[in-house]
Amino acid sequence: MKYFTSVHDVKSVEQMLQDALALKKNPLGFQHLGKGKTLGLVFLNQSLRTRLSTQKAGNNLGMNVIALNVGQESWTWEFDDNVVMNGAKVEHIKDAAAVMGQYCDVIGIRCFPSLTSREDDYNEKVINQFIKYCRVPVVSLESATRHPLQSFADLITITENWNKPSKPKVVLSWGHHIKPLPQSVANSFTEWMRNADVDFVVTHPEGYELSTEFTQGVKVTHNQDEALRGADFVYVKNWSSFEDYGQTPAVSGDWLLTPERMQITNNAKVMHCLPVRRNLEVSDSLLDGENSLILQQADNRLYAAQAVLKEILETNFF
Amino acid sequence: MKYFTSVHDVKSVEQMLQDALALKKNPLGFQHLGKGKTLGLVFLNQSLRTRLSTQKAGNNLGMNVIALNVGQESWTWEFDDNVVMNGAKVEHIKDAAAVMGQYCDVIGIRCFPSLTSREDDYNEKVINQFIKYCRVPVVSLESATRHPLQSFADLITITENWNKPSKPKVVLSWGHHIKPLPQSVANSFTEWMRNADVDFVVTHPEGYELSTEFTQGVKVTHNQDEALRGADFVYVKNWSSFEDYGQTPAVSGDWLLTPERMQITNNAKVMHCLPVRRNLEVSDSLLDGENSLILQQADNRLYAAQAVLKEILETNFF
Amino acid sequence: MKYFTSVHDVKSVEQMLQDALALKKNPLGFQHLGKGKTLGLVFLNQSLRTRLSTQKAGNNLGMNVIALNVGQESWTWEFDDNVVMNGAKVEHIKDAAAVMGQYCDVIGIRCFPSLTSREDDYNEKVINQFIKYCRVPVVSLESATRHPLQSFADLITITENWNKPSKPKVVLSWGHHIKPLPQSVANSFTEWMRNADVDFVVTHPEGYELSTEFTQGVKVTHNQDEALRGADFVYVKNWSSFEDYGQTPAVSGDWLLTPERMQITNNAKVMHCLPVRRNLEVSDSLLDGENSLILQQADNRLYAAQAVLKEILETNFF
Numbered sequence: 034m035k036y037f038t039s040v041h042d043v044k045s046v047e048q049m050l051q052d053a054l055a056l057k058k059n060p061l062g063f064q065h066l067g068k069g070k071t072l073g074l075v076f077l078n079q080s081l082r083t084r085l086s087t088q089k090a091g092n093n094l095g096m097n098v099i100a101l102n103v104g105q106e107s108w109t110w111e112f113d114d115n116v117v118m119n120g121a122k123v124e125h126i127k128d129a130a131a132v133m134g135q136y137c138d139v140i141g142i143r144c145f146p147s148l149t150s151r152e153d154d155y156n157e158k159v160i161n162q163f164i165k166y167c168r169v170p171v172v173s174l175e176s177a178t179r180h181p182l183q184s185f186a187d188l189i190t191i192t193e194n195w196n197k198p199s200k201p202k203v204v205l206s207w208g209h210h211i212k213p214l215p216q217s218v219a220n221s222f223t224e225w226m227r228n229a230d231v232d233f234v235v236t237h238p239e240g241y242e243l244s245t246e247f248t249q250g251v252k253v254t255h256n257q258d259e260a261l262r263g264a265d266f267v268y269v270k271n272w273s274s275f276e277d278y279g280q281t282p283a284v285s286g287d288w289l290l291t292p293e294r295m296q297i298t299n300n301a302k303v304m305h306c307l308p309v310r311r312n313l314e315v316s317d318s319l320l321d322g323e324n325s326l327i328l329q330q331a332d333n334r335l336y337a338a339q340a341v342l343k344e345i346l347e348t349n350f351f
Numbered sequence: 352m353k354y355f356t357s358v359h360d361v362k363s364v365e366q367m368l369q370d371a372l373a374l375k376k377n378p379l380g381f382q383h384l385g386k387g388k389t390l391g392l393v394f395l396n397q398s399l400r401t402r403l404s405t406q407k408a409g410n411n412l413g414m415n416v417i418a419l420n421v422g423q424e425s426w427t428w429e430f431d432d433n434v435v436m437n438g439a440k441v442e443h444i445k446d447a448a449a450v451m452g453q454y455c456d457v458i459g460i461r462c463f464p465s466l467t468s469r470e471d472d473y474n475e476k477v478i479n480q481f482i483k484y485c486r487v488p489v490v491s492l493e494s495a496t497r498h499p500l501q502s503f504a505d506l507i508t509i510t511e512n513w514n515k516p517s518k519p520k521v522v523l524s525w526g527h528h529i530k531p532l533p534q535s536v537a538n539s540f541t542e543w544m545r546n547a548d549v550d551f552v553v554t555h556p557e558g559y560e561l562s563t564e565f566t567q568g569v570k571v572t573h574n575q576d577e578a579l580r581g582a583d584f585v586y587v588k589n590w591s592s593f594e595d596y597g598q599t600p601a602v603s604g605d606w607l608l609t610p611e612r613m614q615i616t617n618n619a620k621v622m623h624c625l626p627v628r629r630n631l632e633v634s635d636s637l638l639d640g641e642n643s644l645i646l647q648q649a650d651n652r653l654y655a656a657q658a659v660l661k662e663i664l665e666t667n668f669f
Numbered sequence: 670m671k672y673f674t675s676v677h678d679v680k681s682v683e684q685m686l687q688d689a690l691a692l693k694k695n696p697l698g699f700q701h702l703g704k705g706k707t708l709g710l711v712f713l714n715q716s717l718r719t720r721l722s723t724q725k726a727g728n729n730l731g732m733n734v735i736a737l738n739v740g741q742e743s744w745t746w747e748f749d750d751n752v753v754m755n756g757a758k759v760e761h762i763k764d765a766a767a768v769m770g771q772y773c774d775v776i777g778i779r780c781f782p783s784l785t786s787r788e789d790d791y792n793e794k795v796i797n798q799f800i801k802y803c804r805v806p807v808v809s810l811e812s813a814t815r816h817p818l819q820s821f822a823d824l825i826t827i828t829e830n831w832n833k834p835s836k837p838k839v840v841l842s843w844g845h846h847i848k849p850l851p852q853s854v855a856n857s858f859t860e861w862m863r864n865a866d867v868d869f870v871v872t873h874p875e876g877y878e879l880s881t882e883f884t885q886g887v888k889v890t891h892n893q894d895e896a897l898r899g900a901d902f903v904y905v906k907n908w909s910s911f912e913d914y915g916q917t918p919a920v921s922g923d924w925l926l927t928p929e930r931m932q933i934t935n936n937a938k939v940m941h942c943l944p945v946r947r948n949l950e951v952s953d954s955l956l957d958g959e960n961s962l963i964l965q966q967a968d969n970r971l972y973a974a975q976a977v978l979k980e981i982l983e984t985n986f987f
Contacts, residue, residue, distance in 0.1 A: 073721070088417050099725060106716065115948075117947075118947045119847050119949050124717070132721075136968075308441050311429075312436060317433060328453065394742065399765060403737065403772045407733070626761075629761055639763075650768075653771075
């Protein structure tokens with residue numbers, strides 16, 4: 034595996050899942066793999082879990098980690114080709130990426146969508162250029178359309194919390210927010226759940242349909258109650274409109290996940306990728322209750338990142 | 352010791368002081384203690400000495416260190432419970448702290464006071480929530496009311512500069528500034544001096560009384576000359592009003608510490624925690640003179656931090 | 670070597686050049702040199718190549734690296750002596766530098782010119798004060814008038830790309846920009862080329878003369894064609910006026926380096942220190958063409974930094 038940007042980059046999800054669970058028991062057992070190697074972490078946007086868990090994953094594997102906050106510590110990037118660079122953008126991504134590829138053995142990059150140009154975002158204009166020019170293995174730390182390390186950690190978490198022979202019912206439920214958010218976590222979770230042995234349902238208000246690239250063949254309903262009925266896992270997340278791109282069409286009804294709403298589920302576990310808008314997306318009592326998996330999800334970010342980095346270190350020539 | 356937030360957390364100040372002096376002679380002698388362990392450093396405010404000395408202290412003890420600038424690199428935190436998070440705050444401290452506690456074995460956190468709500472500040476609303484939710488050992492890198500690593504370094508410095516059988520006279524003297532500063536260094540120094548074998552006096556203009564929680568039983572005078580007479584150590588520091596909380600009441604007289612004022616002392620050493628407003632709090636000639644201890648204090652920050660981290664590594668199960 | 674701020678600090682450029690080329694083949698061969706030592710990196714300005722390459726150079730030599738973004742993570746610095754610090758500047762450089770010198774064995778510092786006071790800039794007011802007060806070995810990561818690590822990397826690159834017995838013709842050619850830039854790269858490249866075995870020419874529009882401190886004895890022409898004729902290496906870089914200090918006098922003619930202009934050269938290699946304003950300073954087709962050395966220059970930043978740090982570690986007592 035040279036690139037980890039979506040579930041499609043993974044040869045065997047089941048194998049990598051087992052790897053992550055094994056690393057969780059023995060996180061320092063593979064320090065020789067990264068010895069003398071450099072992991073670069075590039076942030077075009079803010080980060081907490083991703084920043085800390087990936088840095089620690091690199092350390093656990095014996096790598097040196099160097100991080101760069103683009104635009105704060107360094108210069109703003111130009112993403113368009115063939116332009117006369119006489120504006121505010123100081124350095125072309127093709128130069129920045131190529132330079133970093135020379136200093137780093139593996140690079141993780143976080144690049145949120147613009148939410149203004151759907152074409153650019155869904156063509157993954159930023160991460161694809163970065164990959165093209167840096168020439169070394171790249172791990173997505175959340176790109177314009179996907180957040181695969183999060184979804185992998187979510188899959189680990191669901192696996193750890195399900196030991197019945199039947200498939201669990203997993204629901205992705207839209208939640209309120211105060212501003213337009215990317216569709217990346219929702220897209221990515223959908224993509225990974227389609228590849229997992231689960232009964233998967235997405236529910237959201239009208240106008241918030243995800244791209245059919247992700248939801249094709251997936252059960253989707255505007256009726257939250259219908260989705261929640263008998264659910265084993267409920268994942269709450271806000272996203273903005275794909276159709277009316279980056280907008281937040283008026284929503285009818287209250288989509289806050291409350292204990293009352295959960296009564297219709299099969300005593301479901303509650304999931305969220307964090308940061309969560311408490312009492313707007315999900316009630317405090319659910320997030321802090323015994324069925325909450327939010328901290329376990331965050332903890333598994335470390336092992337997801339470490340499994341991905343380990344796979345990259347083992348399958349590439351350096 | 353699981354938490355280091357004030358002198359009251361220290362079982363034996365004398366023992367930890369001896370530890371710090373021993374570490375100063377052999378800083379790399381305990382690398383095995385931190386091997387494979389992660390020190391997280393969380394900054395809600397700016398830092399120079401604390402950032403660098405604590406990072407180096409962790410390195411010296413063999414730890415991996417990961418730092419996070421909250422609000423710049425990551426998201427702004429909500430500190431109130433049970434609120435609907437529909438404002439500018441993106442993540443609740445309870446989630447952020449709990450997540451970081453999973454990635455880190457020990458966490459240092461810097462969180463200055465608001466200087467607007469005395470109740471919140473003196474209840475240590477931020478660091479106490481952080482401690483509650485992160486569940487791992489925590490070191491204060493300066494909180495709303497105290498700066499214990501600084502005070503510990505100050506104690507080390509005084510110890511190194513006093514070899515007479517009698518108690519030294521130590522004076523904490525208020526200095527001018529251009530804006531309201533926390534009371535934390537003054538509070539903390541007072542707290543540590545009360546626990547040390549010194550003759551301690553605080554002097555400041557009217558209206559700048561510290562909380563009696565800290566000054567109870569301590570000699571306090573508005574007469575700077577009276578305080579300075581016969582002093583062996585003079586520590587200068589600005590702070591804002593506790594009574595008229597966070598305000599800067601008009602000051603009568605000039606509180607700048609000058610060589611002229613120092614003549615009344617017993618050839619006293621000059622101390623300041625830095626950063627110092629030169630020629631506003633203390634004259635250049637004193638700060639740069641042979642009686643200045645400011646650099647020694649800063650140097651001892653490293654050994655203070657290392658002694659605290661060593662004690663934590665030795666007395667907790669990981 | 671205790672300080673590396675210009676070519677004049679280097680005992681033998683040829684020896685250090687051979688060292689860098691050897692390190693390029695064996696970058697991890699000297700980890701014992703830096704073991705237990707701390708490299709501090711201080712940034713008063715933005716950085717990409719310098720930040721990452723110097724950090725990696727330190728890691729490659731076994732050092733612990735701690736970085737500080739002054740003014741973002743820490744406090745703004747006062748540079749004037751004997752002032753009453755009652756303004757916006759929070760800490761005097763003399764205190765900050767002295768403190769950091771206690772925590773670090775070697776310090777790299779980046780401090781761009783003001784471009785407002787030529788006297789201050791050309792007296793190297795910032796880095797010279799830093800050196801004076803920190804008392805440990807210092808590496809310039811680009812100062813007000815020079816960028817020696819860049820120039821050293823440029824020399825390595827030219828050496829790698831020239832194997833004829835004759836001297837190569839090396840041209841430094843001014844390029845367009847949208848705002849006033851420092852003269853440091855141009856000064857420094859000139860200084861290093863004067864010390865190298867090359868035929869060196871500088872070309873720029875009228876009004877953009879560099880300080881004669883750097884160009885004395887160097888061929889300078891306002892005729893770009895004349896300079897380019899028969900050139901083996903063309904280095905493009907923008908800078909602002911030295912005479913009308915920090916200003917950008919009107920320029921006659923188009924100084925963009927294009928493939929057409931290059932036809933007059935001896936199939937010259939194209940160089941730039943990056944970040945480059947594409948199609949304003951140099952055409953895309955040249956930067957991305959087979960004669961472009963821009964990535965090799967950036968790559969050599971690592972070995973330049975490592976050779977300098979290695980020399981410092983080997984020739985100082987710690």
